[in-house]
Amino acid sequence: MGKPTDVSKAAYAAYMSRNIPALMDLLADDVEWAYLAKPEYGTPYGGKFRGKAEVGAFFSKLSEVSRIVEFEPKEFFEGPSHCAVLGRSKGQSLPDGDVHDTDWIQVAVINDAGKISRWFGTEDSAARWKK
Secondary structure, eight states: OOOOEEEEEEEEHHTTTTTTTHHHTTEEEEEEEOSOOOOGOTTTTEEEEEHHHHHHHHHHHHHHHHOOOOOEEEEEEEESSSSHHHHHHEEEETTTTEEEEEEEEEEEEOOOOOOOEEEEEEEEGGGGGGG
């Protein structure tokens, strides 16, 4: 198994290079994925997802409603089987083009096969609506 921080950094590198298939290869088949925000409160890609197909739908929805302008994982905190990451991102809401800047936290749990078996994250979702 790769160290949790190494697996997390590989996932971020794939995401930042827009290589979602490479990111998906780092996930366990039965991955549990949760973005702790709700569509009814303004974050269309929020919710809980299980398995690679549902996580793929999460990334599809994310790309439909937001264009990432900057994405910066800043601090990595490693445990025996997880990595918590603090970061920030700047995105452009689609289709209106409003730009938002937000801090976020994300946690990946790595299984014995070196795959992400659980992931959850959240952001200052209100930043999407600040003018």
